Amino acid sequence: MSTKVVYEPTKGLTDSPLSYCPGCTHGIIHKLVGEVLEEQNLIGESIGVASVGCSVMSYEFFNCDMQQAPHGRAPAVATGIKRVKPNHTVFTYQGDGDLASIGMAEVIHAAHRSENITIIFVNNAIYGMTGGQMAPTTLIGQKTTTSPRGRSLDQGMPLRIVEMLATIPGATYLERVSVHDPKHIIKAKKAIHKAFEVQTNKQGFSLIEFISTCPIGWGMTPNDSLEWAKNTMIPYYPLGVYKDTREEREPWIKE
Amino acid sequence: MAKVLMKGNEAMALAAIKGGCDAFFGYPITPQNELPEYLSYHMQEHGKIFVQAESEVAAINMVYGAAGAGARVLTSSSSPGIALKQEGISYMAGSELPAVIINVMRGGPGLGSIQPSQADYNQVTRGGGNGDYHLLAYAPESIQEAVDIIKDAFRVADKYRNPVMVAIDGLIGQMMEPVDLDKPIDLDLQSKPWAADGHGAKRGKNNKILSLFLDTKDLETHNLKLKVKYDQMVSEEQRYELVQTDDAELVIVAYGSMARIARSAIAMARQKGYRVGMLRPITLWPYPVQGFEALASNVTHLLTAEMSLGQMHQDVLIANEGQRQTHWFGRTGGVVPSADELFDVIENIILKGGVA
Numbered sequence: 001m002s003t004k005v006v007y008e009p010t011k012g013l014t015d016s017p018l019s020y021c022p023g024c025t026h027g028i029i030h031k032l033v034g035e036v037l038e039e040q041n042l043i044g045e046s047i048g049v050a051s052v053g054c055s056v057m058s059y060e061f062f063n064c065d066m067q068q069a070p071h072g073r074a075p076a077v078a079t080g081i082k083r084v085k086p087n088h089t090v091f092t093y094q095g096d097g098d099l100a101s102i103g104m105a106e107v108i109h110a111a112h113r114s115e116n117i118t119i120i121f122v123n124n125a126i127y128g129m130t131g132g133q134m135a136p137t138t139l140i141g142q143k144t145t146t147s148p149r150g151r152s153l154d155q156g157m158p159l160r161i162v163e164m165l166a167t168i169p170g171a172t173y174l175e176r177v178s179v180h181d182p183k184h185i186i187k188a189k190k191a192i193h194k195a196f197e198v199q200t201n202k203q204g205f206s207l208i209e210f211i212s213t214c215p216i217g218w219g220m221t222p223n224d225s226l227e228w229a230k231n232t233m234i235p236y237y238p239l240g241v242y243k244d245t246r247e248e249r250e251p252w253i254k255e
Numbered sequence: 256m257a258k259v260l261m262k263g264n265e266a267m268a269l270a271a272i273k274g275g276c277d278a279f280f281g282y283p284i285t286p287q288n289e290l291p292e293y294l295s296y297h298m299q300e301h302g303k304i305f306v307q308a309e310s311e312v313a314a315i316n317m318v319y320g321a322a323g324a325g326a327r328v329l330t331s332s333s334s335p336g337i338a339l340k341q342e343g344i345s346y347m348a349g350s351e352l353p354a355v356i357i358n359v360m361r362g363g364p365g366l367g368s369i370q371p372s373q374a375d376y377n378q379v380t381r382g383g384g385n386g387d388y389h390l391l392a393y394a395p396e397s398i399q400e401a402v403d404i405i406k407d408a409f410r411v412a413d414k415y416r417n418p419v420m421v422a423i424d425g426l427i428g429q430m431m432e433p434v435d436l437d438k439p440i441d442l443d444l445q446s447k448p449w450a451a452d453g454h455g456a457k458r459g460k461n462n463k464i465l466s467l468f469l470d471t472k473d474l475e476t477h478n479l480k481l482k483v484k485y486d487q488m489v490s491e492e493q494r495y496e497l498v499q500t501d502d503a504e505l506v507i508v509a510y511g512s513m514a515r516i517a518r519s520a521i522a523m524a525r526q527k528g529y530r531v532g533m534l535r536p537i538t539l540w541p542y543p544v545q546g547f548e549a550l551a552s553n554v555t556h557l558l559t560a561e562m563s564l565g566q567m568h569q570d571v572l573i574a575n576e577g578q579r580q581t582h583w584f585g586r587t588g589g590v591v592p593s594a595d596e597l598f599d600v601i602e603n604i605i606l607k608g609g610v611a
Contacts, residue, residue, distance in 0.1 A: 105313065
C-alpha cells in the first residue's frame, strides 16, 4: 500500500520534547525558526545562542551547534562567535526579561555595531521561568507576582523594543510579528526568512520580535491567552516592519 | 634575538599575538589602555579580530562566545573591570572554555585609584565569580617574564580548557624595559572537537557549550570532573623562584613589583650581613606551596610583603603550617613602598625578632 507523507516535523529541531508549558507559543516560534533553518539549508552550519529564562533549554531543541549565554548577554556571546566564524549563521533566541531588561545594553550595541547576526526576540510581557514577575514589557494594569495590583505608571511604561532599535543606524531589519492565529504564523515565518537572508547576504543586524503568550504567568486558558495577545498586546505593540535598510546596505564585510 | 625597549602593556599585547591570539574583546580602563590600543592597530595586520565592547560584561561574554567557537581569545582589564568580568569567567570555567585574561591591577575597593596595586589577590586566586572553580593565575615580576608567560598562556588554557589569568600590577604595565619577544615557542595548536563552531553537518552531531546541570547529581559529577583538572594544576603548574634562600634565615615572600623591591631590600640587607632571601610566587593559583617545602631548616622567619592588606598573607600562613615565625608588611591604595622601607622592616625583625 502506498503512503503519502502529508506532514513531517522540521529537521531544524531535535526530537527532544519541548519543556514549555501547555498553550505557550514558544513551541510555534521554535518550529518556525527550525523550518527556516531547514528551508535555507542552514542547519548544519549554524550556531545558536540560548539565553536565560523559559528558553534556556533551547540548546536541546535547535538541531545545530548551540551555546548557552548568561542572562541578557546572548547578543555579546553571538558577537564573539560571529566575529571568529563570519561565514556561519549565528542567531540568538531570547525572551523579554532577558533582552529588554538585563540584556538591554548588549542588544543595543550589537545593533549599533550592526553585528551580522539574527535575534529571535520573544515578548510575552512577563518573566515566565522565574514565576511570573513584571517585565519591562508588562502592560499597564497587568497583574504579575511583582505588580500584584496591576502595573502602575510609576513602574514605567512598557518598553517597545523594535521601535527603539529602529532609531539605531546599524539595525538593518526589524519586524514585529505575532503567532496568535494561522494567518499571523505564516507572516511570522516570512519575517524569519527575511532576517536570516539579511545575515546570509552579510547585511548586518536583524531582529524579529514575536508577540507570544504565557497562559500560566498570565493566569489564563491558552485560548484566552491568544485572545489577550491579539486584543490587548498587539494594540500597544503594533505589528509590522519597523526598519528595512536592506536596499541601502552594502554587504557588511567583517572578515 | 635583539631586545627591544617596550612599554609593558604594549609588549604584553604583542606577546598575545605571538601566542596565537585569534581575537581580542575589551573595554577601556586605566592602567591597561595601551594594550587594547596596540591590538586595535596590529591585530588587523595579522588578520585577527579586535572589538571594543560596550562594557567589560559584554567583552567577557564575547570572549565566552569566541572561545566556545574554538578561537584563542584574549581580554584585558583592570581591577574594577575584572570584577565585572567575573560572571563570564565563571561561565567559562563551568563550560570548560580556554581564554587568557590580563589583569593590570590598580587600587581598590570600588573605583579605588589608578595606581599599581596587588589588592586583587583574592579576586584572582579565590574566583570572584560563583561556583566551585579556579583560574590558573600567573603574577610576573618583569615585562620579559610577562611576555614569556602570555605567549605560552593560550597553550596552557587550551590544555586545561580553563581560563588563565595573568595578574600584573599597574607598575609593570606602565613601565618600559628591554624585552626579547622572539624566543621560540610551541603554539601546540590542537583541534577542538568540542567547539560549537558551526560544523554540525560535517561532524555529524551537535556540540553544546553550557554550564547548566539541573540535576544536582549531574552538576556534582561535572564539578568533580573540573576538580580533577584543578588537582592536576596544583601538582603540575606551581611556579616560583627562590632567591638567595640557601643560607637565609629570613625569607621574604613577594610577587610582582613587590618582588623587585624585595630584591633591592635583600641586597641592602646582605651588605649589612643579614641573611635574607626571597620566595617569589610566579603562580598565585595554584599557590606555590612546593616553594615553602623546598626551604631548608635554616629559614626560621617568613616575611610576607605585598601591595595589599594581608590578602596573600593568608596563603603564606596556610603554606607555612605554623612551622616558621611569620611577619607581614604591606602598603595599599596604590602606594608603592621603597626598598628602604622594606629594609627597615627586615632589620627590625632581625634586631628584635631573634634572628641569629
